[in-house]
Amino acid sequence: MKMSCHNAKNQMLPFLSGELSLAEVPKIQRHLDECPACAQYAVQIEAAQERLQNALGSAVTAPPTLDARVMATIRNLPPRRASFYKSQPVHQALKTKIEYSIRVTTRNLAK
Numbered sequence: 180m181k182m183s184c185h186n187a188k189n190q191m192l193p194f195l196s197g198e199l200s201l202a203e204v205p206k207i208q209r210h211l212d213e214c215p216a217c218a219q220y221a222v223q224i225e226a227a228q229e230r231l232q233n234a235l236g237s238a239v240t241a242p243p244t245l246d247a248r249v250m251a252t253i254r255n256l257p258p259r260r261a262s263f264y265k266s267q268p269v270h271q272a273l274k275t276k277i278e279y280s281i282r283v284t285t286r287n288l289a290k
């Protein structure tokens with residue numbers, strides 16, 4: 180199936196930053212070969228990225244999706260325990276009890 184200009188433009192940023200899935204890459208490449216408008220668009224985006232990179236004075240560019248992925252990973256991490264509690268089983272038990280009470284209270288408040 181031929182890729183539409185709309186799809187091609189939507190996938191341009193991930194494509195240019197090497198984030199696009201390997202299955203999609205040939206499709207967008209074929210579209211750019213056949214569609215001068217989208218090819219022009221790709222050139223403009225690349226030029227803009229280059230200008231941005233120069234303005235930031237850095238050779239490193241993070242893909243646009245990196246920030247969201249890092250934040251999602253951080254949010255999914257288990258809660259960090261202070262080393263004090265790790266070495267203090269009694270305090271850990273107390274902490275667990277308090278956390279449980281907070282959860283129950285929060286759940287009751289939500290009712």
Ligand SMILES: [Zn+2]
Nearest residue numbers: 184187214217
């Ligand atoms: Zn196009």
